[in-house]
Structure formats: structure tokens, C-alpha cells
Amino acid sequence: MSDSTIVDTAPSSSAASATGSPAPRKGGREFRSGSTTKAGDRVFLGFSTGSAIFIMVILAGVAIFLIIKALPAIVANWTQNAELHEGPTLAFDNFWVYVAPLLWGTLWVSAIAIVIGAPVAIGIALFISHYSPRRLAGALGSLIDLLAAVPSFVFGLWGIIVIRPFLAPLGRFLNEYLGWIPIFAGQPSSTGSTILAGAVVLAVMILPIITSITREVFLQTPLLHEEAALALGATRWEMIRLAVLPYARSGMVSAVLLGLGRALGETMAIALIISPSLIFSVKILTEGSNSQTIAANIALNFPIATSLQRDALIGTGLMLFVVSLGVNILARYIVSATGPGASGRKTRRSKKAIQSA
Amino acid sequence: MSVSIGGRTPRKQASNALADAQLPRLIELWLLIAAAIVVGGTLLLVGFNLAVWAVLTAVVYVIAIGVASRLVENRRKAVDRVVRALVTIAFLLAVIPLISTLWTVVAKGIGQLNWTFITQTGAAHFDPTTLEVTTAPGALQAVVGTLEITGIATVISVPIGLLTAIYLVEYSLPSSPLRRIVTFLVDVMTGIPSIVAGLFAFSLFALIVGPKAFSGLSAAVALSVLMIPIVVRASEEMLRLVPDELREASYALGVTKALTIVKIVLRTAVSGIVTGIVLAVARVIGETAPIFIAASFTDNFNANPLSGPMQTLPVLAYTGYKFPGHDIVASNQAAWGAALLLVILVVIFNVIARVVAQFFAPKTGR
Known part of the structure; x- marks a missing residue:
């Protein structure tokens, strides 16, 4: 408590000395609290450094505990083990055979979501940064950021009752006329619980993160470059192509990668929408041969799984952790490894954008 | 018009950005309305669907603005106008799910949400007499x-x-x-x-x-x-x-x-x-x-x-x-x-x- 009095009295002490307050008392107090605040200083430094180190401990803990818990299932002999030979893990020879189709499904759905979502997201970013009226830009930006505030399962429920019936006719159309392309082949779904529906909802969910980062990067383009292009007679699009896009290329790539990272780990939308099976499949319109993602598989099977089966599910979660860690690290690396002059500024702003996403 | 300078004549008159033909100022708005009416009218004959109407209107508009600009103006301006249209469509495309999501949640949930729902523990109750x-x-x-x-x-x-x-x-x-x-x-x-x-x-x-x-x-x-x-x-x-x-x-x-x-x-x-x-x-x-x-x-x-x-x-x-x-x-x-x-x-x-x-x-x- 004596710490807190120092600053509080600091402004008043000058007034006090002006009115001739007793000097010895003030000096005495300063002496006493001087020693305690040095200790307080050290404690505070210790706490804040400790917290910073604790961040490392948490991240290491995530990896370590997942490994410890998953190890029994990873090393187990799946063909001999009665517990693993039933329920969600039935009919898999070992852990890697179990996780491989899931990993494929995760990457496949996320890739489709990126293909749908990334161009739209970058288009939105361009619209906000270079096409919309300047005064509206901020409001339009926060409108898109609102999408990030909607809880993920709400998107899942929305996908069930809005997107599934909405996309069902499109699915039948594509299947009928473009069925010779492998991804549109197969028995078309009647309910609409397809990879396509899941990927569309996923694409909506990753819009805000990609948009907010690319928007920040677009706004970072040196105004002089843009004005120079316009002064040479470029149209607005030519100006963007010549000045904005080259400058923002690395930022766009890492934004898309961060969006991919978000899509990889998204659980609820996929779990609610897609009716899955654990196979390698590229088909996106079918009833019975939709690839399953790791996260949705965990969400669906965790409540009904037995102890060892849970360990197997945690093992698949570990794989998801590794993959999304890799994607995120790659994205950060691309952000930080851009040109020397502008990179520092760009990195910081992008990070700000990421944090606000 | 060609003026010979030092015996050489320019092959073609340089185009002048200020004097070139330009589409009227509100052409984008008019084209959009026209596209909406044309598509809507055509759809009314085969069966109207709001989503199909919106999508087709957008497609027709993008093509129309591109072609119009290409014919009256030049290729560069046509590309510029098409990109502007596409970017605007991208933005609208993102607003639709936002509104749709919130609307769905409110419409579906409003009937459920009342004071009892918040203050009561949800539970299944078995009635032995009716077995329900x-x-x-x-x-x-x-x-x-x-x-x-x-x-x-x-x-x-x-x-x-x-x-x-x-x-x-x-x-x-x-x-x-x-x-x-x-x-x-x-x-x-x-x-x-x-x-x-x-x-x-x-x-x-x-x-x-x-x-x-x-x-x-x-x-x-x-x-x-x-x-x-x-x-x-x-x-x-x-x-x-x-x-x-x-x-x-x-x-x-x-x-x-x-x-x-x-x-x-x-x-x-x-x-x-x-x-x-x-x-x-x-x-x-x-x-x-x-x-x-x-x-x-x-x-x-x-x-x-x-x-x-x-x-x-x-x-x-x-x-x-x-x-x-x-x-x-x-x-x-x-x-x-x-x-x-x-x-x-x-x-x-x-x-x-x-x-x-x-x-x-x-x-x-x-």
C-alpha cells in the first residue's frame, strides 16, 4: 500500500511544500518506500517475465499432453485390440490408416473453401480499400468484421437450414451435366449434406480474416506509387494491378494461408452440415462418399468413444495441431520475410489486422 | 488531319483521353436496372426464383457493361469497368450471408426465447400414467x-x-x-x-x-x-x-x-x-x-x-x-x-x- 501513495502524493507534494509542509516526514517516507518499491519492482518484473515464459510452457504443454495421451492409441496393435476394433475406430489396421483419410478430408474441404472464399475475400478487401467511398470504408470494414463475431455453430445451423436446400438444386444440376468430372460424380445427395455445402459455409467463415489482413496490406501501398500510376494514365484497375497487387503480394499469400489455418481447425460447421464417411474421396456432391475432417470426426465421436478410442481421436487432433501449426508458421514466415524497407511496417500492421480479425 | 513533320507522317492519330467517346455517367445504374428487368421478365416466363434472378442479373450486368464499354470506349476502360463490377459483387456476396445468418437466428429463435426459457432448467419429464x-x-x-x-x-x-x-x-x-x-x-x-x-x-x-x-x-x-x-x-x-x-x-x-x-x-x-x-x-x-x-x-x-x-x-x-x-x-x-x-x-x-x-x-x- 505504501507503494501507491508515492504517485498520488507527487502532485500534491509540490503544493504541500509550497505551504511549508514538514520536510523530514516526507523524506522519511520516501526512504522507507524506496526500499519496498525496489522489491516491488523486482516482483513485478518477475511476474511479467514469468507470464511471458508461461506462454511457452502452455504451448509446449499442448503438444506434450496431446502426445502423452495419444501415444497408447498410436502404438497399439489395432487389429488385435478389442477396444479399437469396434465403434468409431472399427476396421482400421493402425492409427496411420485411420488418420490418413481424415487428414485428406480436412485438407480437401479447406482447399475448396479457400478456392471459393479467397477470391471473394480479396475482392471485398479491394472494394473497401480502393473502390468504396472513403468515408464509408471504415463502416464497411466493420460490417465484414461482424462475420467474425458470429459464433461458429450458428454458421453450422444456418448451413443446415439455409445453405443445404439452397445448394441442393445446384448440386443436382452439376451432377447431371458435369458428372463426368470426378469431383461432381457419384450419387447426388437428396438432403444437401455435402462437402460443397460445408465448404461454402467454411468459405463464409474465413472471409473476415482474409479480408481484414489483405485490406490492411492494400491500404499500406505507398500513395505515391498509386498516384504515379494514375498520372501515367492508368485506369483504376491498371493502377491496382501495377502498384497495389505487387506491393501486397506476400501479405495476400499469408492472409490466405491464415485463412487456411482457420479453415483446417473449424469444427462445428462441418460436423453439423456434412454427412461423412471415412474414405479418400474427391466427390463433393454425394450422399455417402463425403470425406470427413479431423475436427468434425472428433466432435461427432468423442461422446460415444471409449477410453482408448478417445486416445485415438486425440491422436488425430495431434495431427491437426501439427498441420495447422505448419500452415501458421509458414504464413508468419512469409509476412516477416518480405522486402527490407517496407517489411517492418507491413508486418506490424498485418499483425494488428490479424489480431483484430 | 495528318501533318507531315520532317517528311514523316504519323501512322495514326494519337488517342486523346479527354476527347474520346465516353459512356454516360449513370450508365452503370441504368444497365443494372435494365439487366434486372430483362432477367426478371425472362424468368417470369419459366418460373421465378430470387436467387437465380440475382445471380443471372449480376452475370448479365457484368457482360453488358463490358460489351458496352468495349464498343463505345476502349478495351482498357472495359476491363476497368468489369473489375469494378466484380469487386462490388464480391462485397455484396459477403453481406448476404451476414444478413441471412442473423435473420435466420432471430426468426428461428425468437419464438423460443422468453423468460421461462432462461430461468428454467430444461429437462425430460416422464409421466407414468400416460407413458409419455x-x-x-x-x-x-x-x-x-x-x-x-x-x-x-x-x-x-x-x-x-x-x-x-x-x-x-x-x-x-x-x-x-x-x-x-x-x-x-x-x-x-x-x-x-x-x-x-x-x-x-x-x-x-x-x-x-x-x-x-x-x-x-x-x-x-x-x-x-x-x-x-x-x-x-x-x-x-x-x-x-x-x-x-x-x-x-x-x-x-x-x-x-x-x-x-x-x-x-x-x-x-x-x-x-x-x-x-x-x-x-x-x-x-x-x-x-x-x-x-x-x-x-x-x-x-x-x-x-x-x-x-x-x-x-x-x-x-x-x-x-x-x-x-x-x-x-x-x-x-x-x-x-x-x-x-x-x-x-x-x-x-x-x-x-x-x-x-x-x-x-x-x-x-x-
């Missing part, structure tokens, strides 16, 4: 669970996150390796899939407590893993905004570093930090997967975060659809009620954040 199971809608157990779990997660995350931000901004040198590592790890942490955070908390508690490890505390730990990086980022940004002159003035008065941070830096940045924390809470309150893994789900009322499964609003909504009870319709309806309630909570938190940012901002300038 009636389900009372209610979300009290989920409301309590959500508030407790989010509250505990906030209590865990805020000190760690804030102190880490203070370390990064106030104590560490820019060249310090610990700072670079921590900054990097916080970035990485923001990318942890939420379900992995849930699995981590479950594994941690399973190894400590045993196989029946579901608890509210476990879910709170999972949410903390997701929340800490958000708090660190937000606080760091706010602490960096505090002018160095304030710190220097404080040091010059002989104030120690710890006191300067607590009394000067934090006090100046407090509104921004609070805003960041409230937004972080709004972010994690809607997380479903980690809570579902770490706290499981239950229809029973459990207000003890230390043991036993705990129900929360997002999980109530998820299980209401994926693992419905006897009365499937009632379960689905409860899911929508929970969804609307949660969206309202998120909106409230966002409004609080804006209000704090607006009214408690430090007074600067003069």
Missing part, C-alpha cells in the same frame, strides 16, 4: 455454465495475457531473444484450432483426475488457451500507444518502473485494454468445440465447475441438433433459442466494448 415423455424447454443450466466457464477463463487469461503484454512492451529489449520467441509463440497460439485446445484440456485433466475428467474448469482452461493470445495482442497494441513522454516524466519524478507501469501506463491505456478484453470474451463465449470436448454436455443443472459435465449455450445448440433427446423438435427449438441467446450475449459484449472505448478513452491533447 414431455420435454420442458429451458436453458438455465447452459446460461450458468456459459457464464461460469467464460468467467473462469477470463480470470485465468487476463493476468497472464496482460503481464505478458507488459513484459513485451515495457521490460524486454527489442533485440531480446525471449521477446522474439514469445511474440512468435503468441502468433502461433492464435492459430491453434479450437478443438485442439479442448483436447489439450481434456488430456491434462484426464492425466490428473482420471478418465471422468469432464468439468467446467477444464473447459475454462481450454478457453484460456484461445483467449490468452487475443488478450496479449490487444493489450500490447494499447500499451504501445501510450506516449513515451508520460513514462519519462514519471521516471524524472523518481518513480520506480513498476509504479510507472501500474499508475501511469496502465491507467492511460485502461480503456483500450478493457475493450480488448471484452472483445476477447465475446470471441471465446461462442466457442463450441473446446467446451464440448472438455466439459461434455448434460441436461442436469450443474453449477460446480470443479466436477462433472457442464452444459453451455453453444453446446446446447450443437447437441440439440446432433444428439437430440426424445423430442427431436423440442431439442431443435431449444438449439435455436440457445443460438439466439448467445448471439444476443455476443452483441451485448460488443456494445460494451464500443461504449468503453468511446467514453473511457483517456483525455488527450489540449
Whole structure:
């Protein structure tokens, strides 16, 4: 408590000395609290450094505990083990055979979501940064950021009752006329619980993160470059192509990668929408041969799984952790490894954008 | 027109941007209206569908504006106009799901949401005489669970996150390796899939407590893993905004570093930090997967975060659809009620954040 009095009295002490307050008392107090605040200083430094180190401990803990818990299932002999030979893990020879189709499904759905979502997201970013009226830009930006505030399962429920019936006719159309392309082949779904529906909802969910980062990067383009292009007679699009896009290329790539990272780990939308099976499949319109993602598989099977089966599910979660860690690290690396002059500024702003996403 | 200069004649007159033909100013609006009418009229003959109409109108408009500009103006301007149209369409494309989502939640949930729903524990009731199971809608157990779990997660995350931000901004040198590592790890942490955070908390508690490890505390730990990086980022940004002159003035008065941070830096940045924390809470309150893994789900009322499964609003909504009870319709309806309630909570938190940012901002300038 004596710490807190120092600053509080600091402004008043000058007034006090002006009115001739007793000097010895003030000096005495300063002496006493001087020693305690040095200790307080050290404690505070210790706490804040400790917290910073604790961040490392948490991240290491995530990896370590997942490994410890998953190890029994990873090393187990799946063909001999009665517990693993039933329920969600039935009919898999070992852990890697179990996780491989899931990993494929995760990457496949996320890739489709990126293909749908990334161009739209970058288009939105361009619209906000270079096409919309300047005064509206901020409001339009926060409108898109609102999408990030909607809880993920709400998107899942929305996908069930809005997107599934909405996309069902499109699915039948594509299947009928473009069925010779492998991804549109197969028995078309009647309910609409397809990879396509899941990927569309996923694409909506990753819009805000990609948009907010690319928007920040677009706004970072040196105004002089843009004005120079316009002064040479470029149209607005030519100006963007010549000045904005080259400058923002690395930022766009890492934004898309961060969006991919978000899509990889998204659980609820996929779990609610897609009716899955654990196979390698590229088909996106079918009833019975939709690839399953790791996260949705965990969400669906965790409540009904037995102890060892849970360990197997945690093992698949570990794989998801590794993959999304890799994607995120790659994205950060691309952000930080851009040109020397502008990179520092760009990195910081992008990070700000990421944090606000 | 060709004037010979030194015996050479220009092959073609250079085009003059100012004198070239131009489409009229409001051509875009007129073309859009024309496209909408033409497409709408054609569709009326074969059967009208709002979605098909909107899509086809957009396609026809893009083609029409491109062709018109190509014919009257030139290729470069045509490309420019087409891109402008496409970019605008992209933006509208994103607004549609936003409105549609919110509209769906409100329309589906509004019938469910009333005072009884919030203040009553939902339960299936078996009547021995009629042999019928009636389900009372209610979300009290989920409301309590959500508030407790989010509250505990906030209590865990805020000190760690804030102190880490203070370390990064106030104590560490820019060249310090610990700072670079921590900054990097916080970035990485923001990318942890939420379900992995849930699995981590479950594994941690399973190894400590045993196989029946579901608890509210476990879910709170999972949410903390997701929340800490958000708090660190937000606080760091706010602490960096505090002018160095304030710190220097404080040091010059002989104030120690710890006191300067607590009394000067934090006090100046407090509104921004609070805003960041409230937004972080709004972010994690809607997380479903980690809570579902770490706290499981239950229809029973459990207000003890230390043991036993705990129900929360997002999980109530998820299980209401994926693992419905006897009365499937009632379960689905409860899911929508929970969804609307949660969206309202998120909106409230966002409004609080804006209000704090607006009214408690430090007074600067003069």
C-alpha cells in the first residue's frame, strides 16, 4: 500500500511544500518506500517475465499432453485390440490408416473453401480499400468484421437450414451435366449434406480474416506509387494491378494461408452440415462418399468413444495441431520475410489486422 | 488531319483521353436496372426464383457493361469497368450471408426465447400414467455454465495475457531473444484450432483426475488457451500507444518502473485494454468445440465447475441438433433459442466494448 501513495502524493507534494509542509516526514517516507518499491519492482518484473515464459510452457504443454495421451492409441496393435476394433475406430489396421483419410478430408474441404472464399475475400478487401467511398470504408470494414463475431455453430445451423436446400438444386444440376468430372460424380445427395455445402459455409467463415489482413496490406501501398500510376494514365484497375497487387503480394499469400489455418481447425460447421464417411474421396456432391475432417470426426465421436478410442481421436487432433501449426508458421514466415524497407511496417500492421480479425 | 513533320507522317492519330467517346455517367445504374428487368421478365416466363434472378442479373450486368464499354470506349476502360463490377459483387456476396445468418437466428429463435426459457432448467419429464415423455424447454443450466466457464477463463487469461503484454512492451529489449520467441509463440497460439485446445484440456485433466475428467474448469482452461493470445495482442497494441513522454516524466519524478507501469501506463491505456478484453470474451463465449470436448454436455443443472459435465449455450445448440433427446423438435427449438441467446450475449459484449472505448478513452491533447 505504501507503494501507491508515492504517485498520488507527487502532485500534491509540490503544493504541500509550497505551504511549508514538514520536510523530514516526507523524506522519511520516501526512504522507507524506496526500499519496498525496489522489491516491488523486482516482483513485478518477475511476474511479467514469468507470464511471458508461461506462454511457452502452455504451448509446449499442448503438444506434450496431446502426445502423452495419444501415444497408447498410436502404438497399439489395432487389429488385435478389442477396444479399437469396434465403434468409431472399427476396421482400421493402425492409427496411420485411420488418420490418413481424415487428414485428406480436412485438407480437401479447406482447399475448396479457400478456392471459393479467397477470391471473394480479396475482392471485398479491394472494394473497401480502393473502390468504396472513403468515408464509408471504415463502416464497411466493420460490417465484414461482424462475420467474425458470429459464433461458429450458428454458421453450422444456418448451413443446415439455409445453405443445404439452397445448394441442393445446384448440386443436382452439376451432377447431371458435369458428372463426368470426378469431383461432381457419384450419387447426388437428396438432403444437401455435402462437402460443397460445408465448404461454402467454411468459405463464409474465413472471409473476415482474409479480408481484414489483405485490406490492411492494400491500404499500406505507398500513395505515391498509386498516384504515379494514375498520372501515367492508368485506369483504376491498371493502377491496382501495377502498384497495389505487387506491393501486397506476400501479405495476400499469408492472409490466405491464415485463412487456411482457420479453415483446417473449424469444427462445428462441418460436423453439423456434412454427412461423412471415412474414405479418400474427391466427390463433393454425394450422399455417402463425403470425406470427413479431423475436427468434425472428433466432435461427432468423442461422446460415444471409449477410453482408448478417445486416445485415438486425440491422436488425430495431434495431427491437426501439427498441420495447422505448419500452415501458421509458414504464413508468419512469409509476412516477416518480405522486402527490407517496407517489411517492418507491413508486418506490424498485418499483425494488428490479424489480431483484430 | 495528318501533318507531315520532317517528311514523316504519323501512322495514326494519337488517342486523346479527354476527347474520346465516353459512356454516360449513370450508365452503370441504368444497365443494372435494365439487366434486372430483362432477367426478371425472362424468368417470369419459366418460373421465378430470387436467387437465380440475382445471380443471372449480376452475370448479365457484368457482360453488358463490358460489351458496352468495349464498343463505345476502349478495351482498357472495359476491363476497368468489369473489375469494378466484380469487386462490388464480391462485397455484396459477403453481406448476404451476414444478413441471412442473423435473420435466420432471430426468426428461428425468437419464438423460443422468453423468460421461462432462461430461468428454467430444461429437462425430460416422464409421466407414468400416460407413458409419455414431455420435454420442458429451458436453458438455465447452459446460461450458468456459459457464464461460469467464460468467467473462469477470463480470470485465468487476463493476468497472464496482460503481464505478458507488459513484459513485451515495457521490460524486454527489442533485440531480446525471449521477446522474439514469445511474440512468435503468441502468433502461433492464435492459430491453434479450437478443438485442439479442448483436447489439450481434456488430456491434462484426464492425466490428473482420471478418465471422468469432464468439468467446467477444464473447459475454462481450454478457453484460456484461445483467449490468452487475443488478450496479449490487444493489450500490447494499447500499451504501445501510450506516449513515451508520460513514462519519462514519471521516471524524472523518481518513480520506480513498476509504479510507472501500474499508475501511469496502465491507467492511460485502461480503456483500450478493457475493450480488448471484452472483445476477447465475446470471441471465446461462442466457442463450441473446446467446451464440448472438455466439459461434455448434460441436461442436469450443474453449477460446480470443479466436477462433472457442464452444459453451455453453444453446446446446447450443437447437441440439440446432433444428439437430440426424445423430442427431436423440442431439442431443435431449444438449439435455436440457445443460438439466439448467445448471439444476443455476443452483441451485448460488443456494445460494451464500443461504449468503453468511446467514453473511457483517456483525455488527450489540449
